Amino acid sequence: MDEELNNNLKQVSTWKRIGFILIFAVIAGVVRTLIWVVVILQIIYALVTGNKNTHILGFGQKLVAYLYHVMLFMTFNTDQIPFPFSDWKKTEELVTTDKELIVKK
Numbered sequence: 001m002d003e004e005l006n007n008n009l010k011q012v013s014t015w016k017r018i019g020f021i022l023i024f025a026v027i028a029g030v031v032r033t034l035i036w037v038v039v040i041l042q043i044i045y046a047l048v049t050g051n052k053n054t055h056i057l058g059f060g061q062k063l064v065a066y067l068y069h070v071m072l073f074m075t076f077n078t079d080q081i082p083f084p085f086s087d088w089k090k091t092e093e094l095v096t097t098d099k100e101l102i103v104k105k
Helices: 002-009 012-049 054-074 088-096
Strands: none
Touching: 012 054, 054 088
């Protein structure tokens, strides 16, 4: 048991992931703040015009998709590291495979 624990503690990949998780925890906080900004802007736009702003809508969808990818990585549900440490297209590919997340316009 102690030998297995020592081997686990010496795995560089686990420590690297922990470092990435700490970085992505900060990034996730920033993204959540941006999502609230999008919500407030969309509410203001809807009150003023009676419609939703498609540019803000698209930006909000991308933010939510990115946050989803970050959370999947942080909870060990995927080993695919999110942007900016990988290509943005990997986030889009991951999200488009989850049909429940995609909202049809």
